[in-house]
Each structure stands twice: as C-alpha cells, then as structure tokens.
Amino acid sequence: MATSSSNGKAPSYELPWVEKYRPLKLDDVVGNAATIDRLKVIQEDGNCPHLLISGLPGIGKTTSVHCLAHALLGDAYKEGVLELNASDERGIDVVRNKIKSFAQKKVSLPPGRHKIIILDEADSMTGGAQQALRRTMEIYANTTRFCFACNQSNKIIDPIQSRCAILRYGKLSDEEVMKRLMEICDMEKVEHSKDGLAALVFTSEGDMRQAINNLQSTWTGLGFVSPDNVFKVCDQPHPVTIRAMLGACYKGDIDTAMEKLDEVWNLGYAAVDIVTTIFRVVKTMDSIPEAVKLEFIKEIGWTHMRILEGVSTVIQLGGLLSRLCKMHLSPKLFEVKT
Template sequence: MTDGAQQALRRTMEIFSKTTRFALACNSSEKIIEPIQSRCAVLRYSKLSDSQLLSRLLEVCKAESVSYTDDGLEAIIFTAQGDMRQALNNLQSTFQGFGHVNSENVFKVCDEPHPVLIKEMLSQCVLGHLDEAYKTMAHLWRLGYSPEDIITIVFRVCKNHNMPEYLKLEYIKEIGYTHMHLAEGVQSLLQMSGLLARLCRKSAEPDNLMQR
C-alpha cells in the first residue's frame, strides 16, 4: 500500500475503532507508516523451519494431487526462505504453469539464479580456478540477473557449502563487502568478477593451504 492509502486506512481505523478490530499482516514492518504502527500491537514471528515448510507442502501436494519431485520441493523451500505464503504461491504458480513441480520449473517461475550454478562457481573458487568461476558468473550476467540477485544467492549457497569453516567465514566476509558496494551503486560485472578474484585469493593464501 502507498503512504496515501495507508493514511486513508489510518483514518478508517480511527472512525471505526469502537466497533471493529483490524488485523494487518506484512513482511516488512518498516514499510508501515508510524501512525498505523502506534495504533497496533506488533507481533513478530520467526521464519518457519525447512521441515515445517516441507510438511505443509506435502500435505498440499497430496490434497491437490500435485505432481512433484523431491528436488522441486527442495527448490521451493530454498526460494521461500521460511515464508509459508511464498512457498505456497511458488508451488501453485509452478504447477499451474508447467503441470509438474521440479527444480528447473520452480526456478523458471521464481526467476532466481540456479543454486547449482552458484555452488559450482564457489567450488571453482575454492580450488582457485578463477577462469572457470568467471565463466559461470558471465553466464548468469548474460541471462540478465542483477548483481543483487546473484550476490543474494551466492550468500545463501555459501552458508551451507561444503568447505572448511575458516574459509567459509572468509568467503562470507568478502561477499558482505561486495554486497555493501552494490548497495552503494557500484553494480557492474567488474565488481562481481573482483569478488571471484578475492575468493580465489583467499583459497590460495599460504595459511589456508597449510590448513587443508
């Protein structure tokens, strides 16, 4: 809702507050204007776990006779990030659009960089193969994904990537610095390529090689 629409809602809440109770749901409370927030009791809920999402998705698939694969449900859980509404929307959109829920179809609907590509790119960085990692980055760039889209998936994949813990912490730090530069407006393929170079350099540092 726009600020103007929220102001109109605020006035409606004032007029009918004696006879009506309003329940508002949102993903980002900072987008709600202060006059409305001050008239409400704010309840914050944490994200659902992957197992909770999976349990509900299986119930829905069974009840609605949805054709799916395990990697399709895994992709929905990955894209939903603990949001049940998002998970159900993605499930419905994928099934309505393709008639079958698998990983490929889910990422077509959600239009996010495929985590398998990101995982392969990070694996090449761990091995210090900058040229191979850059091929994946350039491919994602040509597909039209924004730097914000790419860096977000890189971070989410890196958190669970199979690599030494000390190296993972270094990677996350570099990813965070790059995300900060992107937020400041420096959004270019050169910026993303620089991230790959720094990740490869972290893998090749003498201390890291000794700990391997």
Template sequence: MPNLLLAGSPGVGKTTAVLALARECLGGDAALLREAVLELNASDDRGIETVRSAIKAFAQKKLTLPAGRHKLVLLDEADSMTEAAQQALRRTMEVYSSTTRFALACNLSGRIIEPIQSRCAVVRFARLTDAQVLARVRRVAAAEGLTMDEEGAAAVVFTADGDMRVALNGLQATVNGFGAVTKAGVLKVCDVPHPGMAAEILAAAVARDVDAATGVLMRLVRGGYAPVDIVQVLFRVTKAADLAEDVKLDVLRAIGLTHARVAGGVASPAQLCGLVARMCRIGL
C-alpha cells in the same frame, strides 16, 4: 488478550495468527466476527484521517460480546503508518482500552513509535525453516493432486527462503506454466540463478581456480540475471556448504560486502569478478 505488536519477516502468517486468535476468543460465530473485528491494511489506510474516522468510529461502536472479550482492530503493515497517524492511534488505544484491543502486524518494529510499543506485548516471528516450508508445500501438493518430484519440492523451498507466500506462489505458477513441479520449472518461473552454478563457483574458488569460477559467473551474467540475485544465491549456497567454519565466515563476509556495494548501486560485472577473486584468496 493484550494489545499485540507482531513483528517479523514477510510471509510468515502474522495476520493469519491474529485472525485465528480472534476466532478463538470470540467463538466461531461468523456474524459476530464481522462485527467485532476491523481489519485494515495500514500501507493503504495509513493517514491520520483513517485513525480519526474508521478506527475511532469502530472503537466507539457498542457491541454485546462474551464476558471478558473485546473488539479487535487489526492493522497489517503498521510500519507504513505515518508518525502523526501513530500518535493519534496511541491516544485511541488509551481512551478505548476497556472495550477494544489492537493488533499491529509489521515487518520492522523499529518504525513503530515507542509509546505504541510500550502499550503492546511484542511477538516476534522468525522466518520459517526449510523443513516447515517443505512440509506445507507437500501438504498443498497432495491436497491439490499436483505432480511434484523431490527436486521440484526442494527448488520451491530454496526459492522461498522462509517465505510461505513465495513458496505457494511459486508452486502455483510452476503448475500453471508446466503442469508439474520440477526443479527446472521452478527455477525458470521464479527466475532464480541456478544454485548448481553457484555451487560450481564456490567449488572453483575452493580449488583456487579463478578462471573456472569467473567463467561460470559470466555465464550467469550473460544469462541476464541481476547481480544482486547472483550474490544472494551465492550467499545461500555458501551458507549451506560443507566448509570449515572460519573459512565459511570469511567467504560470507566477502559476499556480504559485495552485496552492500551492489545494493548501493555498484552492480557491474567487475564487482562480481572482484568477489570471485576475494573468495579465491581466502585461506581455502
């Protein structure tokens, strides 16, 4: 097994994949796995001292392993490590390459220094598809005996946006709060602007009805939703809408521009109203 750099969106099981690979390589002996695998969260243990002490000491440890097998160091959130710690880690990877393999899980591979990237096989994880999240949510609900209707399952998938961790947390919180998984319960627990209202804004923009679109928008604003959440839900609703491709791209471009401005601190209702006006002006 080579050194691995696992990059991708959060909530897609990068660490779980590495642990499963370690179990396959080292066998099912729990005691051996405890001895031969060192798992650290680099967002907590991210300094150079961790590399010099914990990781180096583990790499130096003598173990009897099956032929062709190596000890494994798993660093989660590796993109949080300081550059000095990464430089020290690079040297450790070189010196102990005959006995130890390293697996670094991160969200942004660009924050990992080039010398480490060149020593690893890079594996990129895409966000989970809605179908994959839905299948897993249904499986969990069936195993736990939860009451969940189709609209509730769809709402869990919508709020997760490809992040399985968010999906399972939303599922559990909804059950704890309401006893059953329904669309209204999921949206309330996750505090997400209702996608139906975002669809109303888009439909009014298609009809060039600025007043109607603005009216729905202001209902969301008065409901206390953050402008960035409104823009994100509007983006996802538009992406799934049945529109001409060129028109959809123009609308998404306008939403993206507004998202950049909102993320930059200009998060006033006037900014959102400007977005609605631009959507109505696009050749719809």
C-alpha cells in the same frame, strides 16, 4: 472472465492456493509453536490484550491474528473486527475518524469479549498517526483491543510498544515449509520430485506465502515441479552453477569460476540476484571448511553492499571471484591457533 459451462452449472473459480489453504484455527498455523501457544492461552482466557506482532513477511502474523479473532468473536467476527492494511489511508484523520468511530460503535459480542482493530503493516504508519492512537487505545480499552502486525517493531513508537504484549515470529524452518508443501501437493495431486520441493524451500527462505505461490505457479505453468522448472518460474540463478563457481574459487581455479560467472551473466540475471544466490549457496556447501566459509561470506557481504550502492557490473562480481580465489593462496589465514 469465466463463463458458465454448457450444462448450466455455475462457473468454478480457482482460488490462489495461499488463500485456499490459509489456516482458519491457531492449531493449523505452521511454525512458531511457542508464540502460537501464547495466543492459545489468550483464546482460552478470552481477555485479549493489545498485541504487537513482529516478524518477516509470509510467516503467519496476520493469519494468526485473524484465527484468534475468529475464535474469540465467533459469529460476531464481521461486526466486531476492523482491519486496516498498508494499502488503506492511515493518517491522523483516519485514526481520529474511522478508528475512533469504530471504537465508539456499540456491537453485540459474546460476554467478556472485545472489539478488535487489526492494523496490518503498522510500521508503515506515519509517526503522527501512531501518536494519535495513544489516547484512543487508553480511552476505549474497556471495549476495544488493538492488534498491530509489522515487519520491524523498532518503527513502532515506544508509547505504543509499552501498551502492547509483544510477540515475535521467527523464520520458518525448512522442515516446516517442506511438510506444508507436501500436504498441499497431496491434496492438489501435484506431480513433483523431491528435489523440486527442496528448490521451492531454497527459493522461499522461510516465507510460506512465497513457497506456496511458487508451487502453484510452477505446477500451473509447467505441469511438473522439478528444480529446473522452479528456478525458471522464480527467475533465479541455478544453485548448481553457483555451487560449481564457488567450488572452483575454493580450489583457486579463477578460469573455471569466470566461465561459470559469464554463463550466469549471459542469461540476463542482475548482479544483485547473482550475489544473493552466491550468499545463500555458500552457507549450504559442506565441502568448504567453516573458517573458509566465514571468510567467503565476509567478502560476499562487502560485494553485496557495493552492488546495492549502485556498482552492479560484471567486473564487480569478477573482482569478488578473484578475491575468493586469492584466499586459496593464503592458507595461513585459516590456521586454527592453539
């Protein structure tokens, strides 16, 4: 617990950067410009339909809904919005009681506006609870609108999907994540190298929330954002070692590849972390021809599947490297047919 300073000032609490720099307006949301433009049209029109927003974690789904709700309701936001997260109990009883009672509640809102119920991580709701929502959505449509945010829209039952305008969010591009990280670095005066920010983008895989959290963790813990520090904080195998391993496989040098594998394995990384990093690194290697890269990805995919099924041993990874090296001995595999 923070204590007050000697001069009697109130204690200062450091907000997590992911909250401190969370967008408050739709204009501030990074990426998915086409989808955000659709939300801006709803904001200007004022008549919000039921919404179903799907996409990967950390790309701004819930934030966008909150920005829209703030813009539509203004000062009445607190009274006019009910948010239920996956951490809340959301069975049939909650739908029948809490959601229904909020939909029935009379609230003073700006003219032409509706109450908004935000159901975050809606794909984790039980089938029975989703069925119970169908009638509630219809009965109270004049006063209340529902916004569902989920990672996988196919887990939302069809009757609810047909009642909603569906918005799909794509993964953020590396350039969009990099631009936002540089803005935060300038505002927080974070000492960093360009390669350090590139490492953050690499580890986040389009997840803005993870990128900002990793940036804060690296800066707070180690005082400088460099590639080595980032991979230390994220606890992922270093791509440089993985790149050298794949380069040796492409040349058919099994001894060097196995040395690099032993080096990574002895650092204590799990097989699934190693094979995931191998997959991400091979996609970025320009030194490997496209046809060879596709065959490499195919083999890595099979190995990833076996590891997820429970066979997570170094022998499994060694077998992968030997099969990748073997491709070097089969040049006919990569001949382009004319």
